[in-house]
Amino acid sequence: MRIPCPVCxxxxxxxxxxxxxxxxxxxxxxxxxxxxxxxxxxxxxxxAGPTRDLWYHDACGTWAVVDRDTVTHAVHGSSLAETAxxxxxxxxxxxx
Amino acid sequence: MGRFSGLKVIWEGLRGQTGWTxxxxxxxxKAEYDVVIIGGGGHGLSTAYYLAKEHGITNxxxxxxxxxxxxxxxxxxxxVRANYFLPGNSEFYSHSLKLWEGLEADLNYNVMHxxxxxxxxxxxxxxxxxxxxxxxxxxNQGDDAILxxxxxxxxxxxxxxxxxxxxxxxxxxxxxxxGTARHDAVAWGYARGADxxxxxxxxxxxxxxxDIEGGVVRGVQTSRGPIxxxxxxMIVAGRSxxxxxxxxxRLPIESxxxxxxVTEGLxxxxxxxxxxxxxxxxxxxxxxxxxxxxxxxDFYSSYAARGNLPMKEHVMDAAMTLMPMIGKAKVLRxxxxxxxxxxxxxxxxxxxxxxxxxxxxxxxxxxxxxVPGSGFSTAHLIxxxxxxxxxxxxxxxxxxxxxxxxxxxxTGAQHNLH
Ligand SMILES: Cc1cc2nc3c(=O)[nH]c(=O)nc-3n(C[C@H](O)[C@H](O)[C@H](O)COP(=O)(O)OP(=O)(O)OC[C@H]3O[C@@H](n4cnc5c(N)ncnc54)[C@H](O)[C@@H]3O)c2cc1C
Ligand SMILES: [Zn+2]
Numbered sequence: 001m002r003i004p005c006p007v008c009x010x011x012x013x014x015x016x017x018x019x020x021x022x023x024x025x026x027x028x029x030x031x032x033x034x035x036x037x038x039x040x041x042x043x044x045x046x047x048a049g050p051t052r053d054l055w056y057h058d059a060c061g062t063w064a065v066v067d068r069d070t071v072t073h074a075v076h077g078s079s080l081a082e083t084a085x086x087x088x089x090x091x092x093x094x095x096x
Numbered sequence: 097m098g099r100f101s102g103l104k105v106i107w108e109g110l111r112g113q114t115g116w117t118x119x120x121x122x123x124x125x126k127a128e129y130d131v132v133i134i135g136g137g138g139h140g141l142s143t144a145y146y147l148a149k150e151h152g153i154t155n156x157x158x159x160x161x162x163x164x165x166x167x168x169x170x171x172x173x174x175x176v177r178a179n180y181f182l183p184g185n186s187e188f189y190s191h192s193l194k195l196w197e198g199l200e201a202d203l204n205y206n207v208m209h210x211x212x213x214x215x216x217x218x219x220x221x222x223x224x225x226x227x228x229x230x231x232x233x234x235x236n237q238g239d240d241a242i243l244x245x246x247x248x249x250x251x252x253x254x255x256x257x258x259x260x261x262x263x264x265x266x267x268x269x270x271x272x273x274x275g276t277a278r279h280d281a282v283a284w285g286y287a288r289g290a291d292x293x294x295x296x297x298x299x300x301x302x303x304x305x306x307d308i309e310g311g312v313v314r315g316v317q318t319s320r321g322p323i324x325x326x327x328x329x330m331i332v333a334g335r336s337x338x339x340x341x342x343x344x345x346r347l348p349i350e351s352x353x354x355x356x357x358v359t360e361g362l363x364x365x366x367x368x369x370x371x372x373x374x375x376x377x378x379x380x381x382x383x384x385x386x387x388x389x390x391x392x393x394d395f396y397s398s399y400a401a402r403g404n405l406p407m408k409e410h411v412m413d414a415a416m417t418l419m420p421m422i423g424k425a426k427v428l429r430x431x432x433x434x435x436x437x438x439x440x441x442x443x444x445x446x447x448x449x450x451x452x453x454x455x456x457x458x459x460x461x462x463x464x465x466x467v468p469g470s471g472f473s474t475a476h477l478i479x480x481x482x483x484x485x486x487x488x489x490x491x492x493x494x495x496x497x498x499x500x501x502x503x504x505x506x507t508g509a510q511h512n513l514h
Contacts, residue, residue: 001404013404013406017395018397018512019512020511020512034496035496038496039346041439041495042348042496042509042511043346043348044337044347044348044349044511045337045341045346046337046349046350046351048335048351051397053397055396070351070397070398071400072400073400
């Protein structure tokens with residue numbers, strides 16, 4: 001498996017550490033309550049097929065959101081986790 | 097089918113093996129059952145068996161989307177042990193091992209259970225302390241554990257690299273009642289026993305929906321039509337999240353791939369189950385002679401049932417470090433299975449918020465040894481509505497409440513740490 005780092009380009013999987021499902025970017029508010037926090041920390045969609053998850057590029061220190069498929073191991077692309085989170089934050093503000 | 101016996105084997109040998117009949121029926125699904133079990137792996141089949149045997153509940157169907165034993169129960173490295181540390185796990189695996197010890201007589205089926213002894217090696221003073229503690233917990237539970245020093249290990253496993261510069265061997269914890277069994281025979285033995293007691297085993301029958309009315313389960317939708325049921329149990333290991341989603345649930349489960357390897361058949365050389373303490377590697381030798389070994393999960397979520405090269409390399413590195421002689425053996429095959437990983441590394445056998453719907457999941461890489469105990473305890477819960485004492489701590493809400501988390505490795509109750 002090879003993974004595209006948004007900064008360095010395509011690299012061998014050995015250079016990366018898998019983090020979590022990209023849902024980790026949707027952190028609940030501190031006072032959201034234990035049910036929301038339990039759901040965030042423990043429960044998962046765990047999709048069989050397309051997924052978005054977080055990979056850390058050990059070589060350059062970048063967190064990337066990777067689009068890939070859990071059934072075929074095909075990797076389709078990636079973006080900076082920072083950008084993904086900023087996008088979410090902006091969307092969140094828009095809704096408020 | 098009748099009973100198996102030595103006499104019958106000889107008799108069939110004399111008449112050209114013409115008298116054997118299929119081990120179970122191939123029934124059409126009925127319109128309704130008292131209990132429907134989703135998943136024909138080890139845990140689903142043992143649950144059906146004990147429902148019939150212990151509780152007299154025989155109007156039961158096991159629905160399997162593929163063939164019986166085609167999942168992890170037929171893909172694992174077959175290690176059976178009771179060397180768990182924490183209350184909750186300790187009594188459960190202890191009970192399961194006792195069931196293993198009577199299993200062949202109980203099932204009238206040779207599952208080739210071999211208590212050849214399991215040795216976990218340690219390579220530092222700190223590791224020795226941890227194993228002393230674990231050994232004491234095992235003894236307190238009523239199971240067996242013997243601390244071996246370096247020479248003690250050498251007597252059992254002379255072929256190891258004892259003086260490896262980085263990872264010298266300090267000793268090992270021997271669990272004499274640990275060992276292996278023939279994995280598919282376990283599935284077949286339970287299937288045959290359940291079938292003989294009236295359970296319908298229905299293969300090529302994928303569950304595609306769970307019918308719930310007013311918070312009560314009514315049945316399932318399948319590729320072979322709807323089936324009504326008073327109670328439904330989801331026992332699908334690596335597919336737990338998909339099936340639970342049919343009941344509107346999100347489980348604390350991530351599916352990961354775990355790989356295993358087997359070499360060409362060799363003469364008997366490794367008589368125990370051995371695990372390395374400084375890398376992910378454990379090994380035993382099958383009765384056919386192949387060296388069967390494995391390591392850790394690949395560490396990314398996957399349903400591919402095959403792994404990637406880095407973990408293969410890690411396992412081979414560790415193997416060469418611990419027992420250089422293995423370099424002469426040729427690896428014949430490698431494969432992967434989809435593991436239902438839980439945040440604390442421990443399983444769940446519980447009711448769900450839907451009345452009549454039960455869940456059995458979260459076996460991580462250790463659910464083969466659990467097959468007898470899990471089926472026994474799950475059947476007890478389905479039949480009586482009460483948790484069976486040895487499995488009473490396997491609760492679904494432990495991550496919410498924080499009570500009863502069983503993190504054997506002490507790394508934190510968080511995904512991807514076990
Ligand atoms: C490489 C490897 C090594 C292992 N080594 C060990 C070991 O040494 N010791 C140990 O104790 N454990 C080990 N394990 C773990 C053990 O194999 C599993 O924890 C255990 O087999 C899981 O339970 P099961 O047997 O019920 O699962 P499975 O056999 O996977 O059964 C689940 C069944 O559900 C079916 N199913 C799924 N979805 C549906 C649906 N919608 N409708 C109908 N049916 C469905 C599947 O087809 C499957 O047959 C290992 C696993 C692997 C992969
Ligand atoms: Zn990079």
